[in-house]
Structure formats: structure tokens, C-alpha cells
Amino acid sequence: MKKHSLIIDNESCWGCKTCEVACKQENMAPEGVKLIYVSEDGPRKIDGILDLQFHVNVCQQCDDPPCSDACPEAAIYKREDGIVVMYYKQCSGCGLCIDACTYDAISFDPGKAIAQKCNLCYHRVDQGLLPACADNVCPAHCIYFGDPMDIQAQIAEKHRAWAKEKNGQTIERS
Amino acid sequence: MNEFGYSNVVREMEVYGYDSVVKSHCRMCHGGCGVLIYLKDGKVAKIAGDPDCPINHGTLCSKGIASAQLAYHPDRLTYPMRRIGPKASGKWERITWDDALNTIAERILDYKERFGAESIVPGYGTGRDNEAVIYRFSNLLGTPNVLTAGHFCYGPRIATSILTCGTNPIVDYENYPKCLMVWGNNLTISNPDCYKGEPFSVSVDKGAKLIAVDPRLTKIAARADIWLQLRPGTDTALALGMINVIVNEGLYDREFVENYVHGWEPFVERVKEYPVSKVEKITWVPAEKIKEAARLFATIKPAAIQWGVAIEQQINCADNNRSLMALMGITGNIDIPGGQMLFSPPKIRNVGQFGAHKQLPKEQAAKRLGGERFRLAGNFAIINPKCVWDAIIEEKPYPVKMLFFISSNPLMTRANAREVYKALEKVEFMAVSDFFLTPTAELADIVLPAATWLEMDYIGDFWKRHGHILPRRKAISVGECRSDHEMLNDLAHRVGQAEYWWNSFEGGLDYILEPMGITWQDLKKIDFIRGEVKYQKYKERGFSTPTKKFELSSTLLEKWGYDPLPQYREAPESPVSKPELHKDYPYILITGRRLPGFFHTENRQVPWLRELHRDPIVEIHPEAARNEGIQEGDWVVIESQRGKVKQRAKLFEGMDPRIVSAEHAWWFPEKKEPGHGWDESNINILTDNAYETCDPAMGATNVRTLLCKIYPEEK
Secondary structure: OOOOEEEEOHHHOOOOOHHHHHHHHHHOOOOOOOOEEEEEEEEEEEOOEEEEEEEEEEOOOOOOOHHHHHOOOOOEEEOOOOOEEEOHHHOOOOOHHHHHOOOOOEEEEOOOOEEEEOOOOHHHHOOOOOOHHHOOOOOOOOEEEEOHHHHHHHHHHHHHHHOOEEOOEEOOOO | OOOOOOOOHHHHHHHHOOOEEEEEEOOOOOOOOEEEEEEEOOEEEEEEEOOOOOOOOOOOOHHHHOHHHHHOOOOOOOOOEEEOOOOOOOOEEEOOHHHHHHHHHHHHHHHHHHHOHHHEEEEEOOOOOOHHHHHHHHHHHOOOOOEOOOOOOOHHHHHHHHHHHOOOOEEOHHHOOOEEEEEOOOHHHHOOOOOOHHHHHHHHHOOOEEEEEOOEOOHHHHHOOEEEOOOOOOHHHHHHHHHHHHHHOOOOOHHHHHHHEEOHHHHHHHHOOOOHHHHHHHHOOOHHHHHHHHHHHHHOOOEEEEEOOHHHOOOOHHHHHHHHHHHHHHOOOEOOOOOEEOOOOOOOOOHHHHOOHHHOOHHHHOOOOOOOOOHHHHHOOOOOHHHHHHHHHOOOOOOOOEEEEEOOOHHHHOOOHHHHHHHHHHOOEEEEEEOOOOOOHHHOOEEEEEOOHHHOOEEEOOOOOOOEEEEEOOOOOOOOOEOHHHHHHHHHHHOOOHHHOOOOOHHHHHHHHHHHOOOHHHHOOOOOEEOOOOOOOHHHHOOOOOOOOEEOOOHHHHHOOOOOOOOOOOOOOOOOOOHHHHHHOOEEEEEOOOOOOOEOOEOOOOHHHHOOOOOOEEEEOHHHHHHHOOOOOOEEEEEEOOEEEEEEEEEOOOEOOOEEEEOOOOOOOOOOOOOOOOOOOOHHHOOOOOHHHOOOOOOOOOOOEEEEEEEEOOO
């Protein structure tokens, strides 16, 4: 079975947060709950040069998801196509998955007293539609959905085009 | 992408059971992006980008996607109201449209008779596709005073580019510039005017060399090959310094300069006054970096400058624009593929013609407020706001009795907000058309409920310079809201302008399109119309300037009594111009960095957008924060000679420690008292609007750089 994954080319992200609102429109997460969010990394000096990055935090659909192992209600399953789905009806709101996630990608909804995370819009994917954030909304075209190998090749190709001289040094971007 | 395709409209309709989808044209900012509006049970169910739109290619921004939350917001004005208590009492009563428009019309006719049409000042905020109707209404009424953001936003680009080369040079992203110099602009956040972040992003991904000119580190600056981190307000000096390098090293386009430029010799003389050693001292940018950037920009073709509003909100407004256009011109990048295009619009009645400027009697035009002082602005029907406040408060040179703001919140967005408040408090009659009861609207006598872009038919981007027009198709109705166009079309009939207007505003749309031989109903059936694209048109017909040349030395500015060549002026309030003041106000304050989700004063009540950015944030360098005893997240006081406000501190290393960067346009719709916290974090409490601090030709208010102190709230 073809693997599905959502991969973000963080280096291309401008920090516009369109993905956050596209996700809200689709999944209607309540205020304060974000299934995808953009965080600012920096500015910080790297080798004397100021750098600023944005990082898009979202469920990584781990191969061996620690959140799934941590969940006492067995509410989190990894599907054959790679999507890790949290079934909200089974969630008791214990919060163990939030602690287990190393990507800070699980939110707590205090209104419903349950955890929430990006389920990779499986309700769309199963109907042949792209996840809301990956459906050509991103002005930087930095959100990819599909087979992870294909995506990594695409991102590497893109980075080759803009890897260039910066302050006398060629910065190789991976 | 395997079996999945982008923007699969058919599948989307099937899966979600939407009733229909309307193609339209967003206007959450200046507009520009093609959108798909999915409808279910007569309501907007989803908004997505239109993949067929040549402007945004299917992508969108946070504001566009959240439009339905704006349209259906519970606090929205949905019927006209009359104030029944004192100003800012928050006491209103519902009235009918007839009652509201008749009241406004009676006032207009009364003031016109008693004080002259010039005593009535209509106004709008930043361009929202309503400027043509507002000017039409005003010119036919006979008032030369339309109060807009035009003195310090976009208007200067139009005015100075018409002077220099006939129209606004637009970056030709379609043909992928190979070098991009982004000057005081964060377009991947703001998507301004004719530009969207998406095509810029694609050009950068294709390997365009990138030069960023910005006092603070943006992601664009971080990604740039060269970042010129200049002292705020010194842009003209930096540009002239780069030109100095290009001229001295013979890197300019000789063919262009010899054949198509007016004023080369005096221009070169002027540029000699800006050697890089001197420019380094003015700008804080190392001479070597200036040279490096100048060489890079001049030796790669096509190259283009992505510019914007930041350099216009300064005393050097006009000359900043003119110096950047000089850079575009002498490097031979004007009107070439991938350079800076002088696009031709489709053959329609343009904004100027529709605006009926020729209908304004000469004797009325001569009364334009500030027209004699700010002659560049005056010649483009633009006025400086302080002229209006003075005319209200001091009744000089004549009294202004009535304001009519249409989608404008000047209490938040104009310099010296305390003075603005005084004027709005004093003015005899004020009407406001808006989406919400804003702090400005709370001071009005009558408020009218304005339609959002989802609720109107219009010819989108009709006023822009990228050569496209796109239909904005009405998808929904909300309450009794009316578009600004329909509202003014109706009001015009009540003040005796009927012969120049239409039974319904669709007639106005037909009038705009008439020269093309099509109607609105025809335009509605297609995605967009584009003007003819031709390169280097100047080779056949010259530039549309008095000399038919690219005017490095402006014959019109000279005629109006100004220096025809660009010059650098020190900011009115800087460590250099005010060393004594600087001792008490030791930081350079810059304002107005762009934020995702907001458009100036707008959208702070839209939940998905406010969630992106909860509080007003002032950035301070960690070193400075340490010195001032400020920690991350503290509410701090920012204070200038004119007043103080609070914002929350964010420690930000990406700028010089001598700079503090505050956000603009903050009010708090969640505060239900009528002021809505207008003076708590409003940075324009701190800014100055004295005439001598404004651009001498354009009247641009200098809101972008001043002196401040900053300290923890409890001190």
C-alpha cells in the first residue's frame, strides 16, 4: 500500500500561517487548539550571521508512534497507509499522549476535555481529496502530501536551485 | 501528485454536498487573489484559492480563508444606526436606509450651501476598490478634499512613477527575475498591492539572487544573499550610494541612459554627493556591503526591486520612490521581461476617468486643503490629514463641517491620534460606513453597514497596475449591508447627481467596461481580462512624461518649485537631527511591521485570525531589554514626546540594539466600552504629524521612524 505522509519544507516557510487557518476551516478546532502551527525559530546567530527560521509543527505520523503506545484507551492507531489517527470518541482526556509526543504536536481541548491532533485529514484522503493544508493553499508551496520518498526528492531538487553563495560561502542546504 | 489533484472542485462538491461554487475575487486586503466560494444552504461553507487565477495560482492567505468569519461575525453592523447619546456614549438606535441616507444627504446639501462643498470631506482608508466611486461622488459634489491614505501609501508610488516614467513599474514575476532586491517590504506576509507572496516565492525558489533592505530581520532578509541592515529612514541615502557605485564603476545600461533618460548629467552630479564612505556613516551599512549589493543588482539581468509602503511613510517619501526608480531605470530593467514592467490595463474606463476628476471645477480644486504646501499630492487629488484636522479644530483656512469615512478608521491609522480624536470629537457631523462599530465609528452620528467582498459584484483590481481585471461575484447577502458602490450610487441620487449615476450600480460596472464593448454580465462569465503585454514600449513611443524620457530629473517637480533631483533628508526625529531629545528618548522607534491575519486595523475580532496573534507586540533587542529591565512577555510602556502606550515585549535579536519595533493599528474589539481600548496600544499616539515633519512634496506623514523610550509598565 502506498504510504501517505505530510512533509514540510521548513526552510521555505515564510511564516504566513495560512496553513493554520486552512486547518481551522476544515477541522474546526476550537479556539486555542491548533492541529498545525507555525513557530518562529530565532533570530539567532549562526557563525556570526543572524538567521531566522519558521518551523511548522504538525503530527509527524511516526512509524512507531509513542503517543499510540502511551494511550491507555487505545484511541490512537497507525493505519496501513501510514496515517496515525486519533479517534476522539475513545479519548478519555488523560493527556499521556501529549507528554509522549516528542514533536509537541498534540493539543488539549479543554472544552471537550480531550486531546486533539492532526489526523492528516484522513476523512478527506479517504475520499481522494488532499489534506486541507496541503491542497495548494501555501504561498511558499512548502507543504507536501504523498509518498515520503517522492517528496524528499522534490524538496532536494528545489533546494539545489536556491542553494547559493551567501557571504562568500556556499551554504549547502539539505 | 499520484491520484490526488490540487483543488479538486468536482470531488469537493460531491464529498461535502455543497450546493454551488462561486468564483470570485478576494478583497480582505487590497485584494487580488482569485477564490472559490463553496456554498451550502445559502451560506459560505468553505473558501479556497482559485487555481486558474493568474495572480495567486490557487494559493491564498489566512485572511482570505477566514473571510466567512468576518462576514458572519455576530458583532457586524447589519443595519444603519443613528447615535442617540453623546459621542462615544455607545448609544445607538436602528434606522432605515432611507432615513440614514436622507439625513446624510440633507447635511451634505446644507453644508454645501452654507460653507461650500469643500467643507465636506469624504474619506477612505487604504485602497479597497471603492476609491473610484468615492472620488466620483466627491468631484461631482464639488469638494476637492478626499481624505485617504494616499499621502503615505501607494499614492506616492503612483504620483512619483507617473512623474518619472508614466506608470508604476511592477515586478514581472511571471518571467522570473534573476535578482530581486526587496526594499522595506515583507510581501510574503502582506501580499501588497499588485504583488502576492506566491509568485515572489516561486522566483526565489528558482534561484533568483536576493538582496534585502530592512532594518529588521525578516525571513526574506534571512534568506537573502545580501542583507543591508540600514538605519531607519536612510533609504534615499542608501539608494543614492548604490547608484554612486553603479555610475562610478560604469555598471549602468549605457544604451538606456544615452537614449531614454532625462537629466543624466545633473543626476550624476547629485549622486556624487553620496560616496559610499559618507553613505556608510548615514546608513550604518558597511561601505563594502553597499558596493557588493550595487554590483550584484547592476550586473544581473533581469533584476527588479520589490518595494512597498515602508519607505513612503517618511519625510523622504517621494525621493525614496524616485531613487529606487532611478536604480531600476539606469540598470536597464524597465519594461523588460523579468524586470519592472509598465503594464497596460485592458481598454476600460480607468480609475481616473471613472473618478470624474475633470468634473471638479477649477475654483474648487484650488481650495484643496494643503494643496499649496504639498503640491505633488495636490496635483494628484491627495491631501494631508492634518490639514483636515486643523480645518475642523481651528477652522483654517476654512471650516470643515462634515466627515464621511467609508471603510476607514483614522483614529487608529493616522499620525498624532490624540489630535485626530479632538477633530473627530469636534466635527459637526460625521457618517461612517464600515463592518463594525470601530473606535472611529463610535464617534459618528450615522453608521452604515458595509458589505464585505463576499456580498458584492465588482470589477476587481480595476485600480491596480498589473494589467488585469477580475470579476468579483456576489455570493451571499448579510443583513441590510450594502457595498460602498451601491450606497454611494443611492446617495448620489439624493444630492442631485442622478444624471451621472445609475439605477443600480451594475450600470456603473457596465460604464467602466463600455470601451471594451462588453458588459458586467459578459465579464462575469470569464475568469479575467488582461491588457496587452508589450515590452520596451518606450522604444516606440517614449515614456508618458513631459519630456517623453525616463525623468531622473523631474520637470514637473521643478515646475512646482521643488528640487527636481532626489535628495536625502535626515528624519525629523533622529539621534542626528535631535541629539538633545535623543538623550531622553534613547531608542529609534520603527512601527508597522506586517502581521499575518491582520490588515491594518482589521480582523482583530475574527477568531481564526486573532488566534494567530493575540496581543500587540513591541520588539526590543535582548541587550536593550536587559538595560531597561524588560523581560520576554512583559507589558511595557513605549513613550515619545507626544504620549505613551503599552505593548508586550518580545526579545528580538534581529535588529540593531538601538532600535525598537512596535506594531500599529491595535484596538480591542473584545472590550465592549465604546472606546474599545483605542488609546491603550495605538502607536499613533506617539507619532507626529507636524507639517514640517512631512514629505515636503507629498505630505506623507513620518510614522515609521521617531524617538522613544521604553520601560516596564510598573515603573
